[in-house]
Amino acid sequence: MPKLLLIEAMGNTGEYVLDAARELNVEVIVVTHQDVHDEWYSETLKAKIAADAKLVFTDFSDSEGALRQLAELARVEGVNGAVACWEFLTPLVARLTADLGLPGNDPTRALSCRNKRIMARAFAENGIPAPMTVAARTIEEAYALVRTAGLTCPVVVKPSEQSGSWGVSVVESDEELATAFTTAQSHLFQMPHGIPLDPHVIIQEYIGGVEFSVETVVAGGVATPLFPYDKFTTGGAIRAEFGHTVPAELDEASVRTLQQAAVAAAEALGITNGVAHTELKLLPDGTTRIIELGARLPGDHVVALMRQARGIDEAKIYVQLALGLVPSLAPTADTAAGIRFLTPPRGGVLRSVSGIGTSAAVAQSRLTVQPGGQVRPPGDNDSRVGYVILHADTAAEVNAAAAQVLTDVTVEVD
Template sequence: MTRGVLLFGAESSAAEDVVDAARDLGVSVHLATHPEVYDRYTDALKKKLAGTVFTDFRSPWTALEELELYCTTHGICGVLVGWEFLSPLATRLASRLGLPGHDADRADAVRNKRDMADLFGKYAVPSPWCIAATSLDAAVAGISAGRIAFPLVVKPAENAGSVGVAVIDSLDELPEAFKRAQRWSHEFPYGIALDTTVLVQEYLDGPEFSIETVAFEGAFDHLAITQKFTTGGGICEETGHTVPAQLDSAAQTSILDVVEQGLTALGVRNGVAHTELKVTPAGPRIIEVGARPPGGHIMKVVEHATGVSEARGYVQAAIGLRPDTRPLRTGAAAIRFISTAKHGVFNGLSGAHPVRGVVALQSYAAPGDRIGNDYERFTRIGHVIVRASSSAEANQLADDVVAGISVDLEN
């Protein structure tokens, strides 16, 4: 019988990379999702699937029973995550089946930032000072008791993608930020109920990075330290990433030491992890960790720079094979997002011409699509990925290409 894996959702930019990597390894992919969500997937993705199981992720314990039966019936030998909100359930299913995964007792902590902060505090993992509050009055009291200096970060405990996150400079700004953080009680597209607790954290000064890691039997192979670029202001949004980050060896060592402290505290054992941190004047401090593939096409950027497929390593770790993580080349790659702050009907991109070193230029929108929403300042229209011999060259090329592209919107 062909080995098979069960993929929880396919909403992330990395999901199809994982599906392709599994198929390249001769592993069939089965998908767990909702019927109405499945209908929105592309025909190209559907054709790559060996099977689909429909369950209701809004009832996690019932879903767990149904998916356990499906896996035992279909000989599933690995569990993967294609949508980060489903990672706790995937961890629990792998544990039930006796398959490689993470510590099921800490499954919620790699998704719920309140639980994550608690574990970081328990194990003295360098991370921001944090309070959790379910009411505005509790948040004000916590800030006053902690005597913490502004600016502060206000964020939901269980959302993703910077949704509901704000940086505030005074208590006067807290009510609006708190309301914003509690605005989303359910995730989309599955309708899973979210913890509406609000976290108030100290703002960390310093450059931001992400670390892409493949874990196998509790040991960690770090594929890349990625430089993260964001907008400024009270609501920071990602504008791109570059691999490798421009760091000296001492900085790299200190970053990876802190990352391993965090991954160990969270019980990460088999799979992949995406760790976000800042290098502050006091040293590296973790912002958060996701036990799932990174978003923002970071896996593609890592592979263009190093030749290592994080998706392949993820599948291998999930089915109990030692991952292939040896770098095949030394170079650099960068992604920059094509974004707009305007709302309107998309007509197309102009100035998007082929340039040497550009390996991908993609539009996410089709002519006629309506652009803009009420939870982002900037809407991503597409991206550019470039390769170069150094990070500095990749940064310059990516920034130049994006600067030459215009988004044509009609009101």
């Protein structure tokens, strides 16, 4: 039986990878912090690990020590592949697989898939269409670099290494830049693992257009893009994701343009064996700009949406690629699916969520914060209190049903 190292199963992709490994008859060793397992893992995830996997603890805040420990563990256990479900650990996995001679991505470029400052530089060096970007350690340096680069408001301010839309602001004036900069630089350790983060803040030109995501599968250096899908974000100064629809309804030329851009971005960042989640915008003139790329599975339950809409299980693909197998990418369904996240009007204590309704398109609804629980003010992905998954014949039907759900639902907070 093949063995797979699953480096940090926390997040909504860990369960999907464990399910895929079980279906593929692959033995899994899950590696995490003990306190993360005890305090952050859901009961469902703990149960899946207890039933189907071996559990090992390490300290990811000491990356060199963790690398040595995991390399020794992999050799002793006879591990055949390794994957990360937590984006911050994808560079560690690239180094580990290279050291072990296992399928993986280019370790010399792996940090460019995680650090947006290094990513922007790699895009520029490889001619990838992306927003103009500067990176600064201080607000004084930021103002100087913005002037030198000729950037004008609006601009996007974000941390170099955070995720989940945390600390991202659209800035409309020079006066707002200082506040946004301070917010972006306010957390320099990734929690709950204590991993130190790059203190640089990046400032990018604001790109209009419509945002999409594309998953790219790379097997032995050959990249195959899947279909683009919609990504919906809030407007205003703070941009948080509130949903996705799989697939997007686009003409063939737009689909090809987005797919070609996603493949070029993956190649520029050294994705040689694995998956790439790319976020990009389609402009009115038909051109694209790459916003960012992660060498990981998509979050937000997109794995489930793809499986439901097109019959493609990207978690299973991810496991197969890690083991050196060439997966089938042929769709087995032709429908659409979507997810919309429920957020509170303000921070406080959640009282209730009501009004989701009984539309035939609603396939599942779930609260991720129970009544009586504390909720964050809206502004990033951590403010979500639940989600609704929808399924219909077409993306238009999914989007219409989703719009009705968001209109009808009421999130009450004390």
